[in-house]
Amino acid sequence: MKNSGNFLDGLNEVQRKAAVHTEGPVMIVAGAGSGKTRVLTFRIAHLMKKGVDPFNILALTFTNKAAREMRERIVKIVGGNEGKNIWMGTFHSVFSRILRAEHDKLGYPKNFTIYDSDDSRSLIRDIIREQGLDEKIYKPNMVQARISISKNNLMSASSYNNNPQIQEDDKMSGKPKIGLVYRIYNRRLFKAGAMDFDDLLYNTNVLLRDHLDILVKYQDRFKYIHVDEYQDTNFSQYVIVKQLAARHRNLCVVGDDAQSIYAFRGANIQNILNFEKDYPDLQTFKLEQNYRSTKTIVEAANSVIKNNKEQLKKTVWTGNPEGDKIRVLKALTDNEEGHQVARTIYDLKMNEQAYNRHIAILYRTNAQSRSMEEGLRKMNISYKVYGGLSFYQRKEVKDLLSYFRLVINPGDEESLKRIINYPTRGIGETTLHKLLVTANDHDVSTWTIMENIQDFSVDITPATRKRISDFVAMIKSFNIRAHEANPYDLGMEIANGCGLLKELYNDKTPEGVSRYENVQELLNGLKEFSEGGTSFLAPPTQPGEEEKKPSLIEYMADIALLTDADEEDDSRDRVSLMTIHASKGLEFPYVFLVGLEENLFPSQYSVNSRADLEEERRLFYVALTRAEKRLFLSFAETRYRWGSLINCEPSRFIGELDPGCLAFEESGFKKKDERPIRRFKEPYEEKVFRKDPPSKKGPGKNMVKLAQAGKSYTESKYDNSHLKDLRVGMQVEHDRFGSGKVVSLEGIFPNNKAIIEFEDVGTKNLLIKFARLKIVAEQ
DNA sequence: GTGTAATGCTATTGG
DNA sequence: AGCATTACAC
Numbered sequence: 001m002k003n004s005g006n007f008l009d010g011l012n013e014v015q016r017k018a019a020v021h022t023e024g025p026v027m028i029v030a031g032a033g034s035g036k037t038r039v040l041t042f043r044i045a046h047l048m049k050k051g052v053d054p055f056n057i058l059a060l061t062f063t064n065k066a067a068r069e070m071r072e073r074i075v076k077i078v079g080g081n082e083g084k085n086i087w088m089g090t091f092h093s094v095f096s097r098i099l100r101a102e103h104d105k106l107g108y109p110k111n112f113t114i115y116d117s118d119d120s121r122s123l124i125r126d127i128i129r130e131q132g133l134d135e136k137i138y139k140p141n142m143v144q145a146r147i148s149i150s151k152n153n154l155m156s157a158s159s160y161n162n163n164p165q166i167q168e169d170d171k172m173s174g175k176p177k178i179g180l181v182y183r184i185y186n187r188r189l190f191k192a193g194a195m196d197f198d199d200l201l202y203n204t205n206v207l208l209r210d211h212l213d214i215l216v217k218y219q220d221r222f223k224y225i226h227v228d229e230y231q232d233t234n235f236s237q238y239v240i241v242k243q244l245a246a247r248h249r250n251l252c253v254v255g256d257d258a259q260s261i262y263a264f265r266g267a268n269i270q271n272i273l274n275f276e277k278d279y280p281d282l283q284t285f286k287l288e289q290n291y292r293s294t295k296t297i298v299e300a301a302n303s304v305i306k307n308n309k310e311q312l313k314k315t316v317w318t319g320n321p322e323g324d325k326i327r328v329l330k331a332l333t334d335n336e337e338g339h340q341v342a343r344t345i346y347d348l349k350m351n352e353q354a355y356n357r358h359i360a361i362l363y364r365t366n367a368q369s370r371s372m373e374e375g376l377r378k379m380n381i382s383y384k385v386y387g388g389l390s391f392y393q394r395k396e397v398k399d400l401l402s403y404f405r406l407v408i409n410p411g412d413e414e415s416l417k418r419i420i421n422y423p424t425r426g427i428g429e430t431t432l433h434k435l436l437v438t439a440n441d442h443d444v445s446t447w448t449i450m451e452n453i454q455d456f457s458v459d460i461t462p463a464t465r466k467r468i469s470d471f472v473a474m475i476k477s478f479n480i481r482a483h484e485a486n487p488y489d490l491g492m493e494i495a496n497g498c499g500l501l502k503e504l505y506n507d508k509t510p511e512g513v514s515r516y517e518n519v520q521e522l523l524n525g526l527k528e529f530s531e532g533g534t535s536f537l538a539p540p541t542q543p544g545e546e547e548k549k550p551s552l553i554e555y556m557a558d559i560a561l562l563t564d565a566d567e568e569d570d571s572r573d574r575v576s577l578m579t580i581h582a583s584k585g586l587e588f589p590y591v592f593l594v595g596l597e598e599n600l601f602p603s604q605y606s607v608n609s610r611a612d613l614e615e616e617r618r619l620f621y622v623a624l625t626r627a628e629k630r631l632f633l634s635f636a637e638t639r640y641r642w643g644s645l646i647n648c649e650p651s652r653f654i655g656e657l658d659p660g661c662l663a664f665e666e667s668g669f670k671k672k673d674e675r676p677i678r679r680f681k682e683p684y685e686e687k688v689f690r691k692d693p694p695s696k697k698g699p700g701k702n703m704v705k706l707a708q709a710g711k712s713y714t715e716s717k718y719d720n721s722h723l724k725d726l727r728v729g730m731q732v733e734h735d736r737f738g739s740g741k742v743v744s745l746e747g748i749f750p751n752n753k754a755i756i757e758f759e760d761v762g763t764k765n766l767l768i769k770f771a772r773l774k775i776v777a778e779q
Numbered sequence: 780g781t782g783t784a785a786t787g788c789t790a791t792t793g794g
Numbered sequence: 795a796g797c798a799t800t801a802c803a804c
Contacts, residue, residue: 063794092794117793197794264792367790370795387793421780428780563794581792603791619792642789643795 007077011035011042018285019043022050022224025245025279026252027272031316032301032625033292033587036254040226041070043252044086045077047224054085058222058244062229064089064566066585087222091237092197093561095204098218099195100557105211106203111408111553113194114560118393119414120144120185120196127184130440133177143175147182151198152234152266154205157183191445193411201236208243219247229585230255230275234266242278251279257312258305261581261619263611273312286314292587292628294323296661300631301624303658308614325663328654329634333645334368334595337636338375341592344632345575346379348590356382360576360588362623364601368594369577376575386578390564396504396515397522401556403494407478408553410447423503426467434458435468447472474498487552488530491523529555580623591627596635597648620653723773726754731777739776 008016015035018028019042030036040059048054061067067088075083087094096114103110115123124147125140150160160166161179170176189195195203208215225245227233230253233241245251253275260269276282290298298318305311329344331337341361348354361372366388376383391397399422402415410416421427438458439446449456450472453465460468478494495501504516530550565582576588595601601620606612624631635650726732730742740758756773 090794200794261792265794365791390793424781426780430780561794565793579792600791605791615792640795 007045008042011038012289014285014287014289015039015042018287019046021283021285022047022252023250025249025275025282026285027230027275027279027282028252028254028285028287029272029312029314030254030256030287031290031314032256032259032622033290033318034287034316035291036228036256036287037066037070037585039287040228040252040254041073042077044070044224044226045074048074048078048082052224054082055087056221056223057226058087058094058224059226060091060094060228060241061089062232062585064093064562065568066228068566090561091233091240092200095240096195096200096557096561099200099203099207102207102211102214105207105214108190108195108203109193109409109411111193113192113405113409113412113415114200115189115194115196115414116393116560117144117197118398119194120189122414122417123188124181124185127181127188131177131180131184133181138175138177138181143178143181146178147185148196148198149266150182151196151202152236154202154236154239157186188413191411191443192413193409194414198236201234201240204240205236205243208240215243216247218244223248224250225252227251227253228255229259231257231260231269231272232262232267233271235268235271236266238268238271249279257310258308258618259584259622259625261584261615261622263615269310273310288314288316290316290318290320290625292320293318293625294320294629296323296325297624297627297631300326300657300661301621303661304617304624304653304656305621307656308617310614324630326631326633326657326661327663329632330650331634331636332638334371334636334639335374337594337634338371338373339378340375341372341594341632341634342375342379342381344592345376345381345590348630349381354590356573356575358589359592360578360583360586360590360626361592361594362578362580362583362626363593363595364580364603364619365595366579368600372577372594381575382572383575383577384572386564386576387582391518391521392559392562394515394518396500396519400495400500400519400522401559403498403500404491404552404556406475407494408482408556410451410475410479411445413446416446419498420471423499425471425499427464427471431460431464431468434460482552484549484551486530487550487555488523488527490552491526495519495523526555529558580619583626584622587626587628589627589629590632591623591630592632592634593623594634595639596633596651596654597639598651600639600648601651602653617653617656723775726773726775727778729778730775732756733774733776 008019011019012035015038018026018039022043028036028039030039044057044059047057059067059070061070067090071083071086071088074086075081099106099108100110100112103112121140121144124144125135128135128138128140128143150156155163157179160182167176167179170178189199208218222244225241227241232255241251241253253272255272257269257272260267260272263269276284293301295318298316298320302316329337329340331340345354345356345359348359349356361383363369363372369385369388373383373385392401399419402412402418405412405415406419417432420432435446435449435458438456439449442449442456449458450468453468453472474497478490478497481490501516501519504512504519507513507515532550576586580593599607602613602616606616633654635654636648638645639648640646726742726745728742728745731739732742733739740756743755743757745754
């Protein structure tokens, strides 16, 4: 623990001023890498040292992980145990807790369910169908986006339907019923005791607007409010903050307009640009010194962002060394891009002793991870992909979570629909449909119908009735214990009792095994939660309030709002792969920014609108400024999309970079018909066209050698690179199954599967990377 | 009601 | 190309 008093010495002058200016409205405009987290951390620590009760401090961060890390740092500075009493987390997690505490004011159950995007889209799709609307016109995704935007602008279903402008727009676009879907959607959410993500903010606004006593209560609780990444707040969040801060006016927002990249989900850059209008007496601090990156990187980033019109004036500079030039890499195909990136990483590790964990590969869309993964795997470099299908969205994980959700809130219709017949228990589509219709007719939940099936005249057989009441009895037996039982024990009982664990265990295909493992992993997490007490997401326990025991209910309240970005870093040394959006707030010594092509980055959806293009440019700026030491840019001339090859042009953003920061091995980046950009190294010899006959000497000999030299292959236990050229019709020999013939192949090496007909044991479906297989003959 | 084959849709970005 | 939903056979 540090001695008190001197801890602020670790800040520069502006940082220190910003940290100690605790009273009144404050805006900290913080350039990339200027130490804003540090300022926020020290500021809160300073408040506590001054004697401010941590219960009175609120800090809203962009991810829960950021909150967790900041809390840890504050605890280190301040010492003692008080740090845990700060209210910290994302908007969604903090206000979902407040909504649970005040649930009765809004007529919601305390254990309301949080619907994720998939749940809410599925509900919207149901409503569209029930209303007899054409799904081709009323695309669920589009309707969902419209509803989401409305909620984030605090526009209720009624105002939506009563707004002449909107009604006119919807009519003109041939979709006059969106308002109706919105109204029904909200009604159904409420009936199910569920909120979608946007409701967590919307309903917080309703709560604060309609209940003055509640507003005053939280105004007085949150005497000091901090909002990180303020440039990415939406209107709904803006109003919440404004309301809460109205009484004490100690509001500190931190952000960088140049890094606003979430307009697509309602973030309003005007919130930060107009902060001064809302609080004319504000103090502004500009953090302009970058401590993160080399001069080259900072200058390159500046040269790009100056192409944007609307921004707050600031000049980011750094005292860091010049550093290496940014290298630009051209590849023939997306796959070759992956190979070259992997190869360059290999060189970095050899020549600069770089660790995997110091390296990030950033891309615009999740789909781009595939070619990067392939390249890394071949070079035997271990990596982790963030984002994409998150753990909690995997089918098997969501299935079990749906049981948990239903146990906690039997009104949760989306969960009910998901698992009522999984594992199959003879309650099929027709029965479910009858139940849903009856529920709708009586305006009660499907669960209520099932619970009282004898009271309703539903046309179903006695056998099916029995199955339904068995199901109801099972869920109820878990439900009565949801409050007090040990969450892990209860979770295990549910997983076993519902038959899901057995179902997965019996599936011996490679995918089935992995599904089983995923469920086990979920249960392990639940176990940790059970043993570790309440979570970091829970609000501090108020004085006089009894300490919360871990329960399944608490667990579910937590994980509904967790994302991949919140995962604790593991200690494994792995390269990070993620979208640029996901990289926000992170930094790496080595950054590879890939896929710099027109219509990919900037995205095809953005090129026709100035505002959208500026957002893409800010995204590019964010990507560049993640790098501390060295930065590599790359693009491919052709790329597979929807399974077919398309031609690409280099991104305009490359042309916007100050050429002096770039390393071209020849004359530099010119017009598209010139070919000045050479690869970093000799190109990896790769077949561009799939139709080429399999190479006689096998896949790049060097690759194999490197793969053998390395220690741990990311996934495979065996070096099966000789199976890359496996083709249908080949004769093979298996360690255990004997000799056989390849019947079919699918997927991409080494994650491909082969169906092989063995002479002795019949047909087997094998995952190539695990198969102990030899090629015996070509035919 | 259940399991498999065929179709069709998707890939901005995410709490 | 890969996945989810739908169509169709048992």
